[in-house]
Every structure is written in structure tokens, then in C-alpha cells.
Amino acid sequence: MCLERPALYQQSEVNFWNDKHISKQMLAAHLNPDFDGASRKLCFIDRSVKWIAETIPFSNHPRLLDIGCGPGLYAERFCKMGYTVTGLDFSRRSIEYAKDSADRQDLDITYIYQDYLKMNYSNMFDLATFIYCDYGALSTKNRAIILRKIYQTLKIGGKLVLDVFSMVKYNDFEEIKTWNVHEHGGFWSAEKYLSLKAQYKYPDNVTLEQTAVITNSGIREYCIWNCCFTLEILLKEASEAGFGKFEVFSDVTGKSYTENSPTIAVVLEKSS
Numbered sequence: 001m002c003l004e005r006p007a008l009y010q011q012s013e014v015n016f017w018n019d020k021h022i023s024k025q026m027l028a029a030h031l032n033p034d035f036d037g038a039s040r041k042l043c044f045i046d047r048s049v050k051w052i053a054e055t056i057p058f059s060n061h062p063r064l065l066d067i068g069c070g071p072g073l074y075a076e077r078f079c080k081m082g083y084t085v086t087g088l089d090f091s092r093r094s095i096e097y098a099k100d101s102a103d104r105q106d107l108d109i110t111y112i113y114q115d116y117l118k119m120n121y122s123n124m125f126d127l128a129t130f131i132y133c134d135y136g137a138l139s140t141k142n143r144a145i146i147l148r149k150i151y152q153t154l155k156i157g158g159k160l161v162l163d164v165f166s167m168v169k170y171n172d173f174e175e176i177k178t179w180n181v182h183e184h185g186g187f188w189s190a191e192k193y194l195s196l197k198a199q200y201k202y203p204d205n206v207t208l209e210q211t212a213v214i215t216n217s218g219i220r221e222y223c224i225w226n227c228c229f230t231l232e233i234l235l236k237e238a239s240e241a242g243f244g245k246f247e248v249f250s251d252v253t254g255k256s257y258t259e260n261s262p263t264i265a266v267v268l269e270k271s272s
Ligand SMILES: C[S@@+](CC[C@H](N)C(=O)[O-])C[C@H]1O[C@@H](n2cnc3c(N)ncnc32)[C@H](O)[C@@H]1O
Pocket: 017, 038, 039, 040, 067, 068, 069, 070, 071, 073, 074, 088, 089, 090, 091, 094, 114, 115, 116, 117, 130, 131, 132, 133, 134
């Protein structure tokens, strides 16, 4: 299996968000304030929340849904700014951490353990955030599903803040194959393992990082897909989901849009 280039959007055999060992590594990555791995660095998150609160203030957009909220780094900051926050994530470990952290700080945040592709809310939220390029990790079909669900979730006049990787990222991506022995375990397994990693480029700006993890117990394979976007493609998908108005930035701190930025951020509005 690891010898072949997988079919487009072939999924990992295991849901790694809830794997006991991997979810622990993932949470540690989220909580590392100086690492851009699972969440962005805390200084970026602070600037991002400040910009969102200034441009879409809680006074006219009070109810906020943070989609793929992880351990609540954004959700807590939004709550402290005055929003009524619901955070939703499919990692049980992240949601448990987020709930404990909110309790410790006496923050009134609703956290929901759920697959965002299965969420079903109608006209409930004034503002939704879907941050750190998770949109591009979805297949074309699932991107259409999530954008329609978010549209349905929002009230008229409600806004979505969303970011994706741009073509800069796709153009820099190299098709390479590497292997490593992890004597004392590592990100993918607690036991000693050999990792075989292959990076592939696919048509339509899609990339794959495929990792085969070989331990004494067997072989597991993980696929991390990413679609990179031109502004035109992103806005086409947004308009197909029903969003009528948009603003464009380079990132979710509100930096002016340029084609050279590795990310594109949009604020989409449900206008009717
Ligand atoms: C790249 S992280 C970003 C986390 C957070 N937005 C941030 O910027 O700190 C993506 C998050 O989406 C969550 N996630 C991935 N697939 C999901 C799904 N189908 N339903 C709900 N959450 C999901 C992951 O557990 C993870 O916390």
C-alpha cells in the first residue's frame, strides 16, 4: 500500500484526531506557544482575535461559533472579548482540555465534541471562525458540505472568517520521499518506529503528505491532504455555498491582501 501514490483524497485508515498517543502529541503541539504546528503561535492568535473583535465586534455579532476550535486558544480569547462562544471539535482530548481550562478561568464557553461535517444548526450564530487552513484539508465534496452547513448556521448578516493556504504554498511544495528511525518513539507512535514519508502533488492544487509508520506491531498509514487556493477558486466555492459578500486579506490578522502571501483570509457574509 505505501508503495503506491494514493487515489485523490484517499483517507487514513485510522482517525488520528482520537488516537490515544497521536492526540496527546497534537495537544502538546497546539499548546506550544512558539510552534506553528497545530495552532499558530500565541502572539499571532492574540493579534488575530484583536483584529476580528475590532472589525466584527461582539456588540453587533454576539454569538460566535469556533469550528475546529482545538483546545480553545481562540475561543477563550473571544469569550474574554465579550462574545458568547461555542467551540466545536472532533478531538475528544482537545475538547476535554478546553472544558477544563474554561472551568479553571471561570469562562462561560460551550464546547461540543462533534464532527463539523455532521453539525446541524440553523440561523443561530452571528459569527463563525474556521481558522488555520482546515478548510483546505477537506476533499472538494466535503468543502462544499461544510461551507453550506456554516451558511445555514449563520443568521442573515452573519459572517465567516476563514483562511486557506495560497498557491505560494503549492508552488513551494516538493515531491520528496524520506525515511527515519524513531528510536524512542515520536509523533506517530510511542514505541520505536520507522517512518516512510512521501510528499505528492496532485492536480487542482492539491498536495498529500503520506506517512507509513512501521512498528513491531504492524504498519499504519496516514494521509494529510491539503488543497491550496487562488482567490478566484476560493470565492467561487464561497459563492456556490450562498455567501453574497466578501472581504479579502492576506491572513486572519487583517493584513492587506497580496498574491505573495502564503495564506488567503476571507470574511464572508450571509447577505440574504
Ligand atoms: C489545524 S487545527 C486548528 C485549530 C484551531 N482552529 C486553531 O487555529 O488553533 C484543526 C482542528 O480541527 C479539528 N478537526 C479536524 N477535523 C474535524 C472534524 N471533522 N470535525 C471537527 N473538528 C475537526 C482538529 O481536531 C483540530 O483541532
